[in-house]
Amino acid sequence: MTERQEKIMRPLRTTSREFWPFVTALALITVVFIYAYTIQLSKGLGVTGLNDITIWGVYIVNFIFFIGLSHAGIAISAAVRIMSLHKYAPIARMAEVLTLASLMMAGSSIVIDLGRPDRAYLMVVNFASRIGASPLLWDITAVATYLILSTTYLYLPMREDLAICRDRFTGWRKRMYEITLPGYEVGEEKVIKRLAWWMAVTILPVMVMVHTTVSWIFSLLSNRPLWFGAAAGPYFIAAAVASGIASVVVIAAILRKLFHWEDLLPPAIFRGLGNFLSVITLIYLYLMLVEQFTARYAGPAGEFFVSEAWLFGSYATLFWSLTTIGLVLPCVYLLVQAFRPGKINITLTSIFSLFIVIAMWFKRYIIIVPTLTVGGSPLQTYAPSWVEITILGGSFAALALIYTILLKLIPIIEMEEPPHE
Amino acid sequence: MSKLNRRDFVKALAAVGVVATLGKISGKSVKDVTSEVSRKSAKGLYPSAEHGARYAMMIDSGACIGCRTCLHACKLENNVPDEPSNMEWIDLFEMENTRPVSEVHGMPPADSSVDYTESPREGHWYLSFNCFHCENPPCTKVCPTGATYQDDDGLILVNYDLCIGCRYCMAACPYNARQFNWWDPVYQPSRVSPIDGEIVPLNPKVPLRTRGVVEKCTFCVHRIRDGNPVPRCVEVCPVNARHFGDLNDPESEVSRLLETVRTHRIKEELNTKPMLYYFTRGVKWKDDGEKI
Numbered sequence: 199m200t201e202r203q204e205k206i207m208r209p210l211r212t213t214s215r216e217f218w219p220f221v222t223a224l225a226l227i228t229v230v231f232i233y234a235y236t237i238q239l240s241k242g243l244g245v246t247g248l249n250d251i252t253i254w255g256v257y258i259v260n261f262i263f264f265i266g267l268s269h270a271g272i273a274i275s276a277a278v279r280i281m282s283l284h285k286y287a288p289i290a291r292m293a294e295v296l297t298l299a300s301l302m303m304a305g306s307s308i309v310i311d312l313g314r315p316d317r318a319y320l321m322v323v324n325f326a327s328r329i330g331a332s333p334l335l336w337d338i339t340a341v342a343t344y345l346i347l348s349t350t351y352l353y354l355p356m357r358e359d360l361a362i363c364r365d366r367f368t369g370w371r372k373r374m375y376e377i378t379l380p381g382y383e384v385g386e387e388k389v390i391k392r393l394a395w396w397m398a399v400t401i402l403p404v405m406v407m408v409h410t411t412v413s414w415i416f417s418l419l420s421n422r423p424l425w426f427g428a429a430a431g432p433y434f435i436a437a438a439v440a441s442g443i444a445s446v447v448v449i450a451a452i453l454r455k456l457f458h459w460e461d462l463l464p465p466a467i468f469r470g471l472g473n474f475l476s477v478i479t480l481i482y483l484y485l486m487l488v489e490q491f492t493a494r495y496a497g498p499a500g501e502f503f504v505s506e507a508w509l510f511g512s513y514a515t516l517f518w519s520l521t522t523i524g525l526v527l528p529c530v531y532l533l534v535q536a537f538r539p540g541k542i543n544i545t546l547t548s549i550f551s552l553f554i555v556i557a558m559w560f561k562r563y564i565i566i567v568p569t570l571t572v573g574g575s576p577l578q579t580y581a582p583s584w585v586e587i588t589i590l591g592g593s594f595a596a597l598a599l600i601y602t603i604l605l606k607l608i609p610i611i612e613m614e615e616p617p618h619e
Numbered sequence: 620m621s622k623l624n625r626r627d628f629v630k631a632l633a634a635v636g637v638v639a640t641l642g643k644i645s646g647k648s649v650k651d652v653t654s655e656v657s658r659k660s661a662k663g664l665y666p667s668a669e670h671g672a673r674y675a676m677m678i679d680s681g682a683c684i685g686c687r688t689c690l691h692a693c694k695l696e697n698n699v700p701d702e703p704s705n706m707e708w709i710d711l712f713e714m715e716n717t718r719p720v721s722e723v724h725g726m727p728p729a730d731s732s733v734d735y736t737e738s739p740r741e742g743h744w745y746l747s748f749n750c751f752h753c754e755n756p757p758c759t760k761v762c763p764t765g766a767t768y769q770d771d772d773g774l775i776l777v778n779y780d781l782c783i784g785c786r787y788c789m790a791a792c793p794y795n796a797r798q799f800n801w802w803d804p805v806y807q808p809s810r811v812s813p814i815d816g817e818i819v820p821l822n823p824k825v826p827l828r829t830r831g832v833v834e835k836c837t838f839c840v841h842r843i844r845d846g847n848p849v850p851r852c853v854e855v856c857p858v859n860a861r862h863f864g865d866l867n868d869p870e871s872e873v874s875r876l877l878e879t880v881r882t883h884r885i886k887e888e889l890n891t892k893p894m895l896y897y898f899t900r901g902v903k904w905k906d907d908g909e910k911i
């Protein structure tokens with residue numbers, strides 16, 4: 199076993215003192231989350247702050263947000279594979295695992311939002327007659343396809359590493375790795391590599407379509423100002439890419455510190471991701487600008503009033519803080535860093551990336567809620583209830599829990615040494 | 620399995636899929652297939668539709684005095700729960716006289732009042748809403764299960780047994796015509812049997828809803844398809860502000876009205892082709908009972 203492999207296996211081999219308290223805390227929050235959901239199940243969606251005017255809230259925001267996060271994995275690892283960007287190979291799997299975990303949370307967010315989750319199977323039963331019509335069904339189909347593809351895409355190239363683990367461990371862990379490796383043959387990597395390349399080519403357009411169909415759920419409704427419009431697809435994709443890449447930066451920085459992976463994850467990776475993030479955030483800000491300009495210039499009733507609520511109304515504090523602190527500030531920092539050669543500050547880069555991730559959650563909130571409430575009866579406003587807030591916090595804890603468990607089970611960096619360029 | 624075999628197998632599978640899909644929708648629009656499935660599964664919930672009818676409602680917004688008789692009669696007729704109390708299939712808004720209907724952008728109108736305590740009031744008029752039963756409904760299109768559908772006579776109905784409560788139809792409705800059962804429906808003690816706690820439906824012809832599904836005005840489908848010419852709200856209106864009938868029947872009241880009065884519909888620019896028309900006979904209501 200090489201030194202590199204030993205290093206990568208560090209999280210699998212050793213368990214720090216802080217690990218168990220951390221996992222227990224996450225598990226506890228997840229339990230509270232499940233408890234809140236059972237309350238909602240037994241009493242009805244009335245326990246949320248939703249009403250007949252504001253029909254969607256935190257759950258749908260969560261759904262869009264998690265779908266956005268899920269973008270990261272595939273985008274990075276497919277790009278690494280197709281364009282042979284070996285420099286980024288060490289973060290490819292980290293990103294893929296994030297895809298998997300957040301897709302799971304996206305799926306559960308949708309189910310949590312249903313009034314009759316016990317009947318969710320009806321979407322499958324009536325699939326043939328409804329798939330031609332319902333954007334929600336398109337999206338569920340797209341997300342399911344994406345989930346299957348990205349799981350396969352994560353698993354196949356990983357078999358090689360799982361085999362190394364199998365040989366390294368003894369006892370129940372050895373058996374566990376054996377189970378995950380049906381039909382493994384030494385030397386199969388060559389075929390799998392070619393297969394994975396083609397899968398990457400297939401997955402990229404699927405990824406674009408997934409985010410476009412998510413936007414279509416909203417942007418095809420002609421009665422909803424600032425949802426309706428042709429630019430929603432690119433707008434959503436930009437948001438997804440920004441939040442996805444930003445969260446990978448955060449995760450990579452944390453793991454780097456935690457497992458002393460300074461040499462495995464060199465600063466060049468963070469510089470490259472930061473540069474890309476700055477550009478994509480800039481594009482997003484630009485899209486926001488043209489959207490607002492279109493809504494405000496002539497000021498048609500629907501668009502104008504929603505825009506007023508964003509910029510000057512009851513959502514103004516949220517809107518301006520997320521735009522300035524969450525988007526403009528990180529964007530400026532990353533741009534300056536991009537143009538200055540020399541060392542980069544990984545801590546600051548990841549903190550500003552975290553800002554972007556948080557801002558993107560609130561940006562989705564601003565997209566969903568005002569369009570529903572503005573113009574509606576002033577008697578029915580929306581504020582998330584404690585159940586919704588618990589479920590919101592709980593789904594993030596669950597995401598972290600899934601990630602941590604996977605971190606303990608699979609090598610989160612590809613063992614194979616990337617070829618030097 | 621050799622390589623070639625596997626490929627053939629996949630090909631065969633794809634072919635079967637394509638043939639099955641084409642066979643299913645060939646010669647019919649997606650919309651037809653959809654409604655067919657939905658109609659079939661909703662059998663038993665509603666009397667079956669009469670072919671060739673096209674129901675419409677016309678509201679004389681100049682005559683309406685905002686008395687809410689229609690609203691309460693509707694609640695009783697359709698077993699609409701008493702709690703939550705804002706569960707109503709008809710909404711009534713008090714509007715300033717200076718506000719034209721066409722200015723309504725948000726739905727319900729932002730500067731109107733739903734909880735007025737006195738009516739009719741000088742200087743005001745009353746705008747009432749229920750489901751518009753659009754000819755080109757945006758709500759039925761988006762439903763992922765086909766629970767809400769357009770029937771042969773143009774009625775937009777909800778099959779409460781198929782609805783999964785995603786509320787997508789509510790997002791798509793430009794008129795906020797749909798209500799969601801956020802809680803278990805609660806009925807007043809007088810409507811619950813003292814013997815076994817069962818709900819005594821005031822109207823056994825209308826199915827009860829459960830928590831977590833969407834409901835809305837049905838144009839009293841159980842009446843109009845069962846020999847009774849008009850929905851309950853039309854029947855009870857004390858000033859005859861509501862009119863109902865079959866637009867395909869040239870003799871019906873709505874057909875004749877459509878020929879004689881000027882009408883308009885709300886949010887026509889969305890191409891929903893609503894079946895709820897508004898008209899006034901050109902005068903506004905005044906406190907002394909006279910028309911100006």
Ligand code: SF4
Pocket residue numbers: 761762763764765766767777781782783784785786787788789832833
């Ligand atoms: S709430 Fe019910 S009727 Fe409405 S779209 Fe969803 S499943 Fe269909």
